[in-house]
Amino acid sequence: MTDDNSVRGASDKQHQRKRIVVRRNGPYEPEPGIAIVDHLGVPIAAEAPVRLCRCGQSQTKPFCDDSHVARGFADGKDSRRVPDKLDVYAGQQAYVFDNRGTCAHSGFCTDRLNSVFHLGEEPFVAPSGARLDDLVNAVRRCPSGALGIGIGPERNTDLSDVSRPPQIEVSKDGPYRVTGDVVLVDEDGAPIAQNAGASQEHVSLCRCGSSLNKPFCSGMHCNVGFRDPVTDPLREPTLFEWAGGYPALLDMTRIFYSRYVPEDPLLGPLFAEMSPDHPERVAAWLSEVFGGPRFYTERYGGYRRMVSQHIGKEIRPGQRALWATYMVQSTDDAGLPSDPEFRAAFVAYIEWGSRIAVENSGPDAKPPPNMPVPRWWWVCNATPAARPSAGAGNAQAANEVSVALPSPDEAVQFERHIRPLFRPMDRNSMLFAFDLWKEEDVARHGRQILARLEAGTMPCDGAWPTERIALFARWANAGSNS
Ligand code: HEM
Numbered sequence: 356m357t358d359d360n361s362v363r364g365a366s367d368k369q370h371q372r373k374r375i376v377v378r379r380n381g382p383y384e385p386e387p388g389i390a391i392v393d394h395l396g397v398p399i400a401a402e403a404p405v406r407l408c409r410c411g412q413s414q415t416k417p418f419c420d421d422s423h424v425a426r427g428f429a430d431g432k433d434s435r436r437v438p439d440k441l442d443v444y445a446g447q448q449a450y451v452f453d454n455r456g457t458c459a460h461s462g463f464c465t466d467r468l469n470s471v472f473h474l475g476e477e478p479f480v481a482p483s484g485a486r487l488d489d490l491v492n493a494v495r496r497c498p499s500g501a502l503g504i505g506i507g508p509e510r511n512t513d514l515s516d517v518s519r520p521p522q523i524e525v526s527k528d529g530p531y532r533v534t535g536d537v538v539l540v541d542e543d544g545a546p547i548a549q550n551a552g553a554s555q556e557h558v559s560l561c562r563c564g565s566s567l568n569k570p571f572c573s574g575m576h577c578n579v580g581f582r583d584p585v586t587d588p589l590r591e592p593t594l595f596e597w598a599g600g601y602p603a604l605l606d607m608t609r610i611f612y613s614r615y616v617p618e619d620p621l622l623g624p625l626f627a628e629m630s631p632d633h634p635e636r637v638a639a640w641l642s643e644v645f646g647g648p649r650f651y652t653e654r655y656g657g658y659r660r661m662v663s664q665h666i667g668k669e670i671r672p673g674q675r676a677l678w679a680t681y682m683v684q685s686t687d688d689a690g691l692p693s694d695p696e697f698r699a700a701f702v703a704y705i706e707w708g709s710r711i712a713v714e715n716s717g718p719d720a721k722p723p724p725n726m727p728v729p730r731w732w733w734v735c736n737a738t739p740a741a742r743p744s745a746g747a748g749n750a751q752a753a754n755e756v757s758v759a760l761p762s763p764d765e766a767v768q769f770e771r772h773i774r775p776l777f778r779p780m781d782r783n784s785m786l787f788a789f790d791l792w793k794e795e796d797v798a799r800h801g802r803q804i805l806a807r808l809e810a811g812t813m814p815c816d817g818a819w820p821t822e823r824i825a826l827f828a829r830w831a832n833a834g835s836n837s
Pocket residue numbers: 625626628629630633636637640641655660661664665668670674675678679704705706707708709710712713
């Protein structure tokens with residue numbers, strides 16, 4: 356079985372069991388030594404003692420600011436919750452266990468392995484619908500711990516769980532995803548009761564305050580529209596952020612090195628001796644290249660280390676082509692974004708990087724010993740918001756801007772009223788000449804911009820409504836009068 360090798364590698368280490376105290380009607384208090392990361396896998400700095408919000412109201416999320424007291428937050432279970440019932444599905448190669456009462460409705464199973472997990476259909480699980488390794492990986496990735504697997508009719512912990520360092524991921528607009536050897540206890544130190552068959556190693560804890568199954572997430576955060584604050588909606592995301600960060604890239608590299616490489620006659624032998632954490636290493640490299648934190652440099656040694664691993668490998672063109680094809684295939688399998696902009700940038704890097712790998716691996720190659728880790732970016736200004744999409748609803752959304760109209764006697768301010776009028780695609784179209792998001796540029800070209808707006812020739816996909824043109828004129832005229 357081609358199992359999650361990287362995970363197995365990590366599992367060789369013994370991890371010390373840590374505790375999270377679940378305060379009555381109050382926050383979670385993780386012990387020191389449990390890493391806290393955001394949804395991109397980037398560490399969140401936290402000073403001890405750490406108190407994590409679980410009422411959903413804190414203004415300092417993910418940390419507690421005592422809002423639960425004013426809100427009168429109560430952490431009892433709701434009688435409307437889905438009943439605690441373990442379902443067992445016998446398949447040809449394994450038994451799959453599922454407790455709907457534990458599910459947090461992340462959709463990971465139904466999105467990524469829909470031949471086995473059927474959204475809204477009975478039976479929910481068809482345990483013979485996929486290869487055993489894919490089944491195991493789907494069970495392990497279930498963030499709530501609702502799923503389990505066993506070769507016999509008992510849930511097998513080695514197969515269903517992973518041994519890894521304790522970590523809390525603050526998921527985007529959703530629960531805390533706790534992984535590793537972490538035990539949940541109440542204020543008196545007694546273990547928190549879990550549903551039948553629930554994983555002891557990975558659980559999702561409510562942080563919206565509305566779960567029907569507190570302290571565990573029941574998926575209610577979607578129903579109540581729980582949202583994390585967005586710091587700057589107009590900032591262009593990095594490729595790392597757009598991809599879904601380190602967890603998404605790691606999902607992808609794990610699939611690549613477990614599903615495609617070992618059984619391939621051309622690639623298998625090349626990677627036969629690879630280190631068990633190779634998928635982590637490549638995911639860290641890609642994170643750094645795609646504009647994320649310097650994970651590979653800090654954790655593994657940067658450019659020098661990466662190049663040293665290609666030297667002398669004598670990678671043949673056919674091997675490179677397959678490597679690139681499987682990479683793209685794994686990107687699909689892992690559910691990374693499939694929009695044209697992201698894929699153009701991703702494939703460009705894979706082509707570029709893999710051809711350099713071939714060059715560096717040749718018998719007489721002398722790669723430069725010290726180079727920075729490359730930083731890749733969207734290609735040719737093809738950024739996520741650079742064009743209206745033909746997808747249903749998207750075209751309209753791309754054309755919508757949120758305009759804050761000033762009152763007649765209020766001064767028109769560039770940052771507040773004018774900059775938001777220009778969409779990313781407007782800015783991109785004009786960047787060759789000036790920057791529509793910079794006050795001095797727009798002020799300098801104010802007359803020409805106004806003339807084009809009034810003539811309806813800018814933006815190219817449709818004229819502005821009159822009140823927007825009037826607002827711009829007010830700002831431009833006030834500037835030229837002052
Ligand atoms: C964009 C292209 C590529 C990237 C980003 C990449 C990334 C990496 C990284 C980061 C390492 C070092 C891991 C460590 O720290 O130990 C590595 C090693 C390696 N790479 Fe690549 N690689 C690329 C292309 C290729 C290609 C095309 C092949 C062959 C078809 C290849 C074969 C190998 C092998 C055999 C190793 C050594 C694995 C081991 O024995 O541990 N790489 N690669």
